Amino acid sequence: MAAVCRSVKDLVAIITGGASGLGLATAERLVRQGASAVLLDMPNSDGEAQAKKLGKSCVFTPADVTSEKDVQAALTLAKEKFGRVDVAVNCAGVAVAIKTYNSKKSQAHTLEDFQRVLNVNLIGTFNVIRLVAGEMGQNEPDQGGQRGVIINTASVAAFEGQVGQAAYSASKGGIVGMTLPIARDLAPMGIRVMTIAPGRHIPSLPHLGLGGIHGQLRRESIRPLSSSSLLAPGLGSTTGRTQVGGTRQTGKQGRASDSGCLV
Secondary structure, eight states: OOOOOEEOTTOEEEEETTTSHHHHHHHHHHHHTTOEEEEEEOTTSSHHHHHHHHOTTEEEEEOOTTOHHHHHHHHHHHHHHHSOOOEEEEOOOOOOOOOSEETTTTEEOOHHHHHHHHIIIIIHHHHHHHHHHHHHTTSOOOTTSOOEEEEEEOOGGGTSOOTTOHHHHHHHHHHHHHHHHHHHHHGGGTEEEEEEEEESSOOOOTTTTOOOOTTOGGGOEEEEOSOSSOEESSOOEEEEEEEETTEEEEEEEEEOOTTOEEO
16 A cells, blocks of 8 residues: 655644653654644643744643543643644653562552553543544544544553563553554544554653653654554654554555655
């Protein structure tokens, strides 16, 4: 199946975790290519300052992705400011590094920590998806019948989790698992859904004290998962398995466009 390239110019994107790391780098790329962006992040984040740096095409709204009220308020802001929502990129996430059972300390992994990671990473992602789908469904379809695209962020940890990553891997594995059924749910509405599994970068994750990857998207290794199509706004090389319109394609390789396009 031939790829169809659509410019991101004039599209409106809502980006969770948009104040730092992958979320901020995504916002920078999209705005640079002519799109508008709404950054969602915690109230104590650097979101307001980062949005100002990106100019009039970007705004920030403090939001907890697990809150229906906060996410709905962000969507309302996007429509009031830019008129609609075309793209949603879910980058918000947290992590802990705790063994299931620490024999040296005679201490089990706390359920509170496990539940918090799943609540933000998995349930928070689904919360954004379910609400943004309703907004995208109101868009006029383009010539290809498309109304929007949703991009979720999993991790290589969904497939190869390391010691201490039980909670994180479970949350990212959940995102992988729900991608295809959600894509099938939303396909009749003209909304495409995909999930990426980044590796070999240092994300900005609370509780790990890790630095961001601001401006380093080209160094990422991204593995596309089951999806109804692929959004690739210059995010580097892609390889793996995709699900496109119900037709499975295996071993396809390609490079995202530097001009910023939907593929």
